[in-house]
Amino acid sequence: MNSFESLIAGLIADKAPITIEDARQLLVVPQDSSHGNFSFPCFSLAKLLKKNPKLIAEELADQIILPVGLAKVEALNGYLNFYMDRAFLASKVLLEIEEKKLNYGHAPQNNKSVVIDFSSPNMGKELAFHHLRSTMIGNSLSKIYEANGYKVERVNHLGDWGTAFGKLIVMYLKENLPLEDQELEKLSVKELNLLYASFANEAKSNPEIEEEARKAFTRLEQGDALYRKLWAAFKEATLKELRRLYQILGVSFDHYVGESFFEDKIPAVIENLQQKKLLIKSQDLDVVMLEDKKLPPCLIRKSDGSTLYATRDLAAAIYRKETFDFEKCLYVVDLGQSLHFKQVFEVLKQMDYAWSQDLLHIPFGLILQQNEEGKWEKGKTRTGTASLLRDVIEAATQKILDFIEEKNPNLADKKTVATQIGVSALVFNDLKNKRLMDVKFDWDAALSFEGATGPYVQNALVRLYSIMRKAAYTVDKNDVQWDQIIDDTAYELIKTLGRKEENIRKACEANEPSILAQYALDIAEAAHRFIHHNRVLGSTEEQSRLFLVQQAQTVLENTIELLGLYPIQQM
RNA sequence: GCACCUGUAGCUCAGUUGGAUAGAGUGUCAGCCUCCGAAGCUGAAGGUCAUGCGUUCGAAUCGCAUCAGGUGCGCCA
Numbered sequence: 001m002n003s004f005e006s007l008i009a010g011l012i013a014d015k016a017p018i019t020i021e022d023a024r025q026l027l028v029v030p031q032d033s034s035h036g037n038f039s040f041p042c043f044s045l046a047k048l049l050k051k052n053p054k055l056i057a058e059e060l061a062d063q064i065i066l067p068v069g070l071a072k073v074e075a076l077n078g079y080l081n082f083y084m085d086r087a088f089l090a091s092k093v094l095l096e097i098e099e100k101k102l103n104y105g106h107a108p109q110n111n112k113s114v115v116i117d118f119s120s121p122n123m124g125k126e127l128a129f130h131h132l133r134s135t136m137i138g139n140s141l142s143k144i145y146e147a148n149g150y151k152v153e154r155v156n157h158l159g160d161w162g163t164a165f166g167k168l169i170v171m172y173l174k175e176n177l178p179l180e181d182q183e184l185e186k187l188s189v190k191e192l193n194l195l196y197a198s199f200a201n202e203a204k205s206n207p208e209i210e211e212e213a214r215k216a217f218t219r220l221e222q223g224d225a226l227y228r229k230l231w232a233a234f235k236e237a238t239l240k241e242l243r244r245l246y247q248i249l250g251v252s253f254d255h256y257v258g259e260s261f262f263e264d265k266i267p268a269v270i271e272n273l274q275q276k277k278l279l280i281k282s283q284d285l286d287v288v289m290l291e292d293k294k295l296p297p298c299l300i301r302k303s304d305g306s307t308l309y310a311t312r313d314l315a316a317a318i319y320r321k322e323t324f325d326f327e328k329c330l331y332v333v334d335l336g337q338s339l340h341f342k343q344v345f346e347v348l349k350q351m352d353y354a355w356s357q358d359l360l361h362i363p364f365g366l367i368l369q370q371n372e373e374g375k376w377e378k379g380k381t382r383t384g385t386a387s388l389l390r391d392v393i394e395a396a397t398q399k400i401l402d403f404i405e406e407k408n409p410n411l412a413d414k415k416t417v418a419t420q421i422g423v424s425a426l427v428f429n430d431l432k433n434k435r436l437m438d439v440k441f442d443w444d445a446a447l448s449f450e451g452a453t454g455p456y457v458q459n460a461l462v463r464l465y466s467i468m469r470k471a472a473y474t475v476d477k478n479d480v481q482w483d484q485i486i487d488d489t490a491y492e493l494i495k496t497l498g499r500k501e502e503n504i505r506k507a508c509e510a511n512e513p514s515i516l517a518q519y520a521l522d523i524a525e526a527a528h529r530f531i532h533h534n535r536v537l538g539s540t541e542e543q544s545r546l547f548l549v550q551q552a553q554t555v556l557e558n559t560i561e562l563l564g565l566y567p568i569q570q571m
Numbered sequence: 572g573c574a575c576c577u578g579u580a581g582c583u584c585a586g587u588u589g590g591a592u593a594g595a596g597u598g599u600c601a602g603c604c605u606c607c608g609a610a611g612c613u614g615a616a617g618g619u620c621a622u623g624c625g626u627u628c629g630a631a632u633c634g635c636a637u638c639a640g641g642u643g644c645g646c647c648a
Contacts, residue, residue: 031593032592041591432585437577467608536607
């Protein structure tokens with residue numbers, strides 16, 4: 001498709017006073033497909049030639065000689081519309097898919113690495129529903145970057161350090177819970193969640209406990225043996241449940257590097273800051289002033305000498321650059337933390353790290369749920385209105401299972417399939433809109449099989465698979481008659497398949513999985529339409545149509561995979 | 572108060588680098604299974620693109636201002 005834009009730009013440049021580059025810039029793909037595949041607006045030429053754009057378009061249409069692949073050029077309302085030869089396009093697109101298979105539309109390896117920091121939950125807490133966003137946006141971006149030729153380092157930057165652990169330790173000891181290794185191994189994240197709740201409760205009547213927690217963390221930082229043992233047990237209990245959930249979601253990481261890992265790398269960072277005269281005492285705190293950038297100061301060290309979130313992020317960024325020599329480092333973290341990242345990136349810049357400009361915060365909006373008055377609001381962990389991720393997944397699975405029992409009770413391995421559909425529905429609901437938009441979560445809409453949903457996309461793939469299963473053979477490309485797949489629905493499907501490369505590239509450039517999610521919907525819709533309007537098996541055009549079904553299946557399957565949904569074959 | 576995000580059909584959202592008559596889904600209404608999965612397809616109705624001014628041959632898109640909703644701002648992460 002790209003080569004055709006250049007070709008057409010060349011045709012125009014040949015007959016009009018405009019460079020190929022400029023002509024290519026002006027060339028658009030019309031929204032209305034009845035206006036052709038490519039359209040050239042003649043208005044800027046009109047200004048240059050001081051001539052009516054309608055007239056220019058008409059003259060150009062007369063003069064241009066069409067090369068192979070183009071069927072028609074037409075002047076309309078000052079636009080020059082180019083129509084491709086349908087059979088030509090069909091052969092060009094489908095043969096390339098047949099050759100490249102699932103890698104169709106991918107870019108070659110580029111020997112550049114990208115670090116993607118995503119999911120990164122806090123230890124000691126259960127995953128809430130909203131953690132799905134970072135996890136699945138990051139997961140999809142990882143796959144998208146790989147498809148664009150990058151080496152991706154998936155990093156789970158666990159929140160395993162900080163005052164929160166002081167709170168847990170204080171509460172654990174206060175409640176006289178067992179300290180033997182055997183007992184600690186049995187700890188579950190559920191119990192830790194309860195400790196947080198009792199801490200918050202206690203803090204209401206006894207605010208000094210907050211100070212105790214801070215002291216406990218300082219003691220942990222200083223290496224107290226008992227505190228370290230408890231900390232390790234808390235972390236392990238959380239990781240156990242975390243791994244279980246990632247397994248269900250189909251997510252994996254290359255590195256689990258918690259904040260605690262950077263503990264011994266922090267003194268060097270602080271020394272560095274001092275050397276560069278960036279560290280300043282302010283109200284007993286060590287900070288870096290950023291007022292010239294109109295940012296509040298970045299807090300580096302608390303009054304008791306212990307470290308903060310930003311300090312550890314500085315150390316982590318430096319470590320990642322040294323270890324991975326990344327081209328880019330993405331932080332898939334909610335929008336609410338954009339100030340924090342601005343500060344951290346700016347401090348690194350002031351430390352003279354030129355690569356600080358390669359650090360990118362990839363923000364996303366909140367998950368909102370509707371309250372009794374119908375107002376959209378954020379679930380709050382503290383008040384317990386936030387749903388736990390495991391509960392949401394379980395409820396989704398059950399709902400899908402009920403549906404399968406009703407519609408397709410003989411399906412094999414129903415429970416597994418229901419989980420895969422349920423998870424995919426939740427994930428698709430998270431990815432289908434632009435990252436920055438808040439997700440207004442509606443159970444019925446998300447799990448519906450109709451409309452812009454995961455199941456709708458999966459169902460299109462299932463139908464394609466079903467036809468191929470029944471055909472029970474693979475079409476040889478030499479048996480395809482291209483002019484048998486040029487009706488409107490086939491042509492729309494082929495054009496859609498041909499846009500895969502462009503969509504993968506755009507999704508990568510914008511760090512925006514929703515571009516690919518919308519594309520998956522386009523393919524699914526075109527596929528549903530095609531197989532509804534064209535009988536495949538038993539028709540005189542069977543081989544040609546089946547070849548299209550094969551290639552559509554390949555493209556849809558890979559697109560689904562890049563989003564992190566399950567490409568199921570039966571449902 | 573300051574900073575950031577959002578505002579497009581009743582609801583949830585797309586809208587490419589500024590291009591032609593602003594598009595989907597959902598809901599409402601009306602149709603299509605002797606036929607590869609109806610978990611699907613086809614049609615109708617539904618719009619002051621928050622508002623105003625500006626730039627341009629041309630603005631939902633770019634600039635400025637205003638309004639509305641949301642989020643964040645020193646010892647949490």
